[in-house]
Structure formats: C-alpha cells, structure tokens
Amino acid sequence: MKGDFSRDTFDPRHHYTRVLMQQGRVHLDADLNEQSAISQHYLQALAADLIGPAGGPAGTAGFGISTDAAVGKNLGKRLDPGDFMIMPGRYYVNGAMCENPQVLLYSEQTGYPFDGNTTVDALAALGSYVVYLDVWERYVAAVEEPFIAEVALGGPDTAGRAQLTWQVRVLPATGEDPVNNQAFWADSLARTVPLMAARAEPPATNNDPCTIEPGARYRGLENQLYRIEVHAPGVAAVQGQGATFKWSRENGSVVMALSGVPAVDATAQTTTVQLATLGRDTDLGLVVGGWVELVDDASTLRHSASPLLRVHSIERDTFTVALEGVADPRVGTDPALHPYLRRWDHDGDPVAGGAVALAESIPGQPVWIDLEDGVQATFLANDQGVPSDYSTGDYWLVPARTATGDVQWPNDGSAAALNPQPLPPRGERHAYAGLSAVGPDPAGGPNPVHTELRKFFARLAT
Structure with a gap:
C-alpha cells in the first residue's frame, strides 16, 4: 500500500476487535485504517473457514475456463489457438470475493503478456498446463483512478482505495500431474520467504x-x-x-x-x-x-x-x-x-x-x-x-x-540483546486457486482436454 500514511498498525497477533475513538483526541490515519483492516481480516477469515481455501457457489460460480469456439462466437469472442475464455461470476479465494463481471479472454487481461512462456502462442504449443487464479490487494490512488479525487477541491487528493485484484495466470506443467500431484503446486508456487x-x-x-x-x-x-x-x-x-x-x-x-x-x-x-x-x-x-x-x-x-x-x-x-x-x-x-x-x-x-x-x-x-x-x-x-x-x-x-x-521496529524479545527482529515482507500477499488443468486428449483426439479444478459449495437456502 503506497499511500501517504503515517504508519501501518494492524497486526492480527494482537486480536483486537475494534478501534475505539476517544473524545478530545487527535484523529490519526493509522487508527481509522486499522479499524477497516480489523473488519476485513475478520470477514475474510470467516469466509475462508466456512468455504475453505477456495470455492464458488454451485451452479453460478465464476472463473470457469472455456475453449468452446461456438460459445465464443455467440459472445463476440474470437478464440485463437492457445487462448481461452474466463467466464463471469464470483469465486472465493482465501476468503476474498473475486468478481468477474463479463466474459474475458485470457489475452484481454490488463498486463498481458505476463511473460514469454505463457503467451497465447506458447500455450498453443504446450502439452499441458494449469490455469490458476492469482489474487492480491493493491492500493489505488487518484493518479490511477482520477474519479477518486473531488474536483471541487481544485486538485488535492483525499483518501485512496484498497482494491482486490486478480489475474488468471498459467503455469506450464510438462511431465507433471497437476490434478493429483500436490507437490506440483508446492514446488511451483512456494518460495523461501525473505x-x-x-x-x-x-x-x-x-x-x-x-x-x-x-x-x-x-x-x-x-x-x-x-x-x-x-x-x-x-x-x-x-x-x-x-x-x-x-x-x-x-x-x-x-x-x-x-x-x-x-x-x-x-x-x-x-x-x-x-x-x-x-x-x-x-x-x-x-x-x-x-x-x-x-x-x-x-x-x-x-x-x-x-x-x-x-x-x-x-x-x-x-x-x-x-x-x-x-x-x-x-x-x-x-x-x-x-x-x-x-x-x-x-x-x-x-x-x-x-x-x-x-x-x-x-x-x-x-x-x-x-x-x-x-x-x-x-x-x-x-x-x-x-x-x-x-x-x-x-x-x-x-x-x-x-x-x-x-x-519503530520490534526487538527479538531478549532484554539483554535488544536485537531488531527479522520480519517477513508486509506484502504483497498473494493467494492462489486452481481453475483448470489442460492436457492432451487420452483418447488421441486433436483438442486438449480441460479438467475442472474449481471447488463448489451449496447455498444454505434453496
């Protein structure tokens, strides 16, 4: 979060439930931001506990992956070899609600191409790969979204925004079984945290x-x-x-x-x-x-x-x-x-x-x-x-x-040493969820086969 903040005080280890303002006191940006962070942490933890690491409502879950050319034609989408459609709807990843409002081609995403190994041309030549959802939160300022600024102020900005951001990405899986091999995900996305x-x-x-x-x-x-x-x-x-x-x-x-x-x-x-x-x-x-x-x-x-x-x-x-x-x-x-x-x-x-x-x-x-x-x-x-x-x-x-x-930096807890405590990065915190595994047709057909990797949950009320 690259906003003009005094500091970032939220820490889930404190288990705070609310920020309580007092009369006659100075109001700081850090206090108000911590209150919103407490509420967000609670809601996302609750959703993750109920839904699991990832899942979508059965029957209406979003982020389905389709290479059906006929469906694409009806939707006005031309599917080149290696490209695919991302279907609209909602899907939850680590408690965060991801929304895709409309059908989107993989190659239409802002930021594409992400790297030379996952372009549409590269995917057309790959034998197998995994389509997954990368989810994180980023700070959006008025310089990035001009409507945030109030024009009546004559130029100065006010508050920024935290935006839940997602991208559908691809992970080559040559020689691996991404559906049944859990080590594939661990080896591909895990890292030694600095x-x-x-x-x-x-x-x-x-x-x-x-x-x-x-x-x-x-x-x-x-x-x-x-x-x-x-x-x-x-x-x-x-x-x-x-x-x-x-x-x-x-x-x-x-x-x-x-x-x-x-x-x-x-x-x-x-x-x-x-x-x-x-x-x-x-x-x-x-x-x-x-x-x-x-x-x-x-x-x-x-x-x-x-x-x-x-x-x-x-x-x-x-x-x-x-x-x-x-x-x-x-x-x-x-x-x-x-x-x-x-x-x-x-x-x-x-x-x-x-x-x-x-x-x-x-x-x-x-x-x-x-x-x-x-x-x-x-x-x-x-x-x-x-x-x-x-x-x-x-x-x-x-x-x-x-x-x-x-x-302001925590010490390691030793009163005699007073050594600054090594800490992992504050962000960006990414969460991932598999959407589809793509591989050759076992029957020898010309078209690749998609294996559904999304998880689904039933509604409480039907």
Missing part, C-alpha cells in the same frame, strides 16, 4: 548492546515512513547479479501523472516526459539526480521491474522532465492505463539498473545497509542457509520518529 530487520544507527564506539548513546538515533528533521521494496526479483545479489531493492522516505507515495506519451531516444539513451504536475511542493517533487520509475496499470499488474530512470533536467514552465535511461516500451504509451512517475529516494547504482544490489547477511552476523539519517536495514538469510526468494513488490515499512530519535 527476512529483513531495521534499526537506528548505533555509534561505532558502542560495544555494549544494553547501552544507548546519544548518537544512536534517527537524525531526520521530520517523521517519515520508509518503504524498502524489492525491485528486481531473484536471490540475493552475487557479484552484482540478482535481486535489487529501492527505498522511499514517503512510502512510495510521491507520484506525478503523465500528460503525454514518453519520447524515447534510443541512441542518446534518454526518455522525455511531460507531467500534469511537478508535485505538491519542493519536498514532494522531483530533484535532479533523483531516481523515478515509469508505471502504469499494466506494469503494476505484471509486477514487472521497469528500468529506473534518473532525472537529468526539469523544465518547470512546461512540466517537462528529461530522464537518463530508456523506459520500458510497453509502459506509458496508453493514456487509458493511467501512466505516471513514482519517485524513489535511494542513491541508485546505474550498474544495478538504478536500484541497489541486495546482499544477504549470515545469521547472527548482520551487515547493515545505510539508508539516510541513521536509518539502517539488513537482509538476513534463514537459519538453514537456504537463499531467500525475493519477488518484485516485496516490501517492509520502517516508521522513523523525531520524538524518540529512533525507528
């Missing part, structure tokens, strides 16, 4: 973990919510290759909408964009030498690590910005996909594509990475020494407060 810890910088002379010296503090002038996010996926970097990360002191919420199509000069390796605004003020705008990311709806849904671009110059009269680097040609060219720039505040490395190489520390021997103003982070390998799998979009939030001169 861990990170954060702290305020201790003085180099302090050898006593129980003593906090005056220099051991957050030295920023303002309260911040640092967002540390994985950019390029993979395992920790080795010799400059592997996962990378970026960070923002404003939770990645500083964004500026494009008002035209980016002009890319492949020879000069530059990209020029015209913006609708240069930001709310100088602190929340662009700076020469800073790093930005060109984003739109499709790249967000693809979870693609678009090249980070460095600001070369800013024409403030025309809102024109010259960027060093070549943008992804798939991003920013369609105004209907709400293209915009997102500002990042890290000191990027051009060798790492503008991000920072992500290196893991040995358990018990953390190597701390300096962000700014005393804020530090470390990525930790697990106790078994197995490299973690970093995914684009994994993120951690680090609130930094001037009142304490420290960051």
Whole structure:
C-alpha cells in the first residue's frame, strides 16, 4: 500500500476487535485504517473457514475456463489457438470475493503478456498446463483512478482505495500431474520467504548492546515512513547479479501523472516526459539526480521491474522532465492505463539498473545497509542457509520518529540483546486457486482436454 500514511498498525497477533475513538483526541490515519483492516481480516477469515481455501457457489460460480469456439462466437469472442475464455461470476479465494463481471479472454487481461512462456502462442504449443487464479490487494490512488479525487477541491487528493485484484495466470506443467500431484503446486508456487530487520544507527564506539548513546538515533528533521521494496526479483545479489531493492522516505507515495506519451531516444539513451504536475511542493517533487520509475496499470499488474530512470533536467514552465535511461516500451504509451512517475529516494547504482544490489547477511552476523539519517536495514538469510526468494513488490515499512530519535521496529524479545527482529515482507500477499488443468486428449483426439479444478459449495437456502 503506497499511500501517504503515517504508519501501518494492524497486526492480527494482537486480536483486537475494534478501534475505539476517544473524545478530545487527535484523529490519526493509522487508527481509522486499522479499524477497516480489523473488519476485513475478520470477514475474510470467516469466509475462508466456512468455504475453505477456495470455492464458488454451485451452479453460478465464476472463473470457469472455456475453449468452446461456438460459445465464443455467440459472445463476440474470437478464440485463437492457445487462448481461452474466463467466464463471469464470483469465486472465493482465501476468503476474498473475486468478481468477474463479463466474459474475458485470457489475452484481454490488463498486463498481458505476463511473460514469454505463457503467451497465447506458447500455450498453443504446450502439452499441458494449469490455469490458476492469482489474487492480491493493491492500493489505488487518484493518479490511477482520477474519479477518486473531488474536483471541487481544485486538485488535492483525499483518501485512496484498497482494491482486490486478480489475474488468471498459467503455469506450464510438462511431465507433471497437476490434478493429483500436490507437490506440483508446492514446488511451483512456494518460495523461501525473505527476512529483513531495521534499526537506528548505533555509534561505532558502542560495544555494549544494553547501552544507548546519544548518537544512536534517527537524525531526520521530520517523521517519515520508509518503504524498502524489492525491485528486481531473484536471490540475493552475487557479484552484482540478482535481486535489487529501492527505498522511499514517503512510502512510495510521491507520484506525478503523465500528460503525454514518453519520447524515447534510443541512441542518446534518454526518455522525455511531460507531467500534469511537478508535485505538491519542493519536498514532494522531483530533484535532479533523483531516481523515478515509469508505471502504469499494466506494469503494476505484471509486477514487472521497469528500468529506473534518473532525472537529468526539469523544465518547470512546461512540466517537462528529461530522464537518463530508456523506459520500458510497453509502459506509458496508453493514456487509458493511467501512466505516471513514482519517485524513489535511494542513491541508485546505474550498474544495478538504478536500484541497489541486495546482499544477504549470515545469521547472527548482520551487515547493515545505510539508508539516510541513521536509518539502517539488513537482509538476513534463514537459519538453514537456504537463499531467500525475493519477488518484485516485496516490501517492509520502517516508521522513523523525531520524538524518540529512533525507528519503530520490534526487538527479538531478549532484554539483554535488544536485537531488531527479522520480519517477513508486509506484502504483497498473494493467494492462489486452481481453475483448470489442460492436457492432451487420452483418447488421441486433436483438442486438449480441460479438467475442472474449481471447488463448489451449496447455498444454505434453496
């Protein structure tokens, strides 16, 4: 959630049932957001307990997969080899209600193609594969959905939205039995979850973990919510290759909408964009030498690590910005996909594509990475020494407060050690459900056979 928040306080381990406002007190965004998170957690847990990991109402469940050309023709859908239809209706995944309002081709989904192995042409050549539903929640701001903003305010935005987002994806299953082999799903979708810890910088002379010296503090002038996010996926970097990360002191919420199509000069390796605004003020705008990311709806849904671009110059009269680097040609060219720039505040490395190489520390021997103003982070390998799998979009939030001169991060529970506790990413949290397994016809027919993987539940009232 890349909104302009003070912090994110919801934690299911607290078992809170309500947020109770008190008279005469300051109202904070975190309190109101925690109340909605408590309610959502309860409703989704209840639905998951009643329905199970995934299921739809019998007879009317959505997300059926069809390759019936006659049905497609009646619905105005042309089915090319390898393509298929996603039928309308509702389906629940991990308690979250997914809705598809109309028949949709696999290739019509925003963000398609997702990768080279699951294009329609690739599916036509595959012997067998699994169609599954990928479900997660994402933050939507006014720059992505302009109707959220109240025009009577003359430009400022107000609240954002959390959107339940889904994609129908494909997993090649050559040589596997995805219907009866549970290990197929575990091997294909499971990963070693990464861990990170954060702290305020201790003085180099302090050898006593129980003593906090005056220099051991957050030295920023303002309260911040640092967002540390994985950019390029993979395992920790080795010799400059592997996962990378970026960070923002404003939770990645500083964004500026494009008002035209980016002009890319492949020879000069530059990209020029015209913006609708240069930001709310100088602190929340662009700076020469800073790093930005060109984003739109499709790249967000693809979870693609678009090249980070460095600001070369800013024409403030025309809102024109010259960027060093070549943008992804798939991003920013369609105004209907709400293209915009997102500002990042890290000191990027051009060798790492503008991000920072992500290196893991040995358990018990953390190597701390300096962000700014005393804020530090470390990525930790697990106790078994197995490299973690970093995914684009994994993120951690680090609130930094001037009142304490420290960051808000849990310790490991040892009063003598006061070591920051390694935590998994706060998101994005994805849930998955199988829809259909596609394979050759056992009878030798020319058309592939679909095996239903959806689960169904009966209505309480009939």
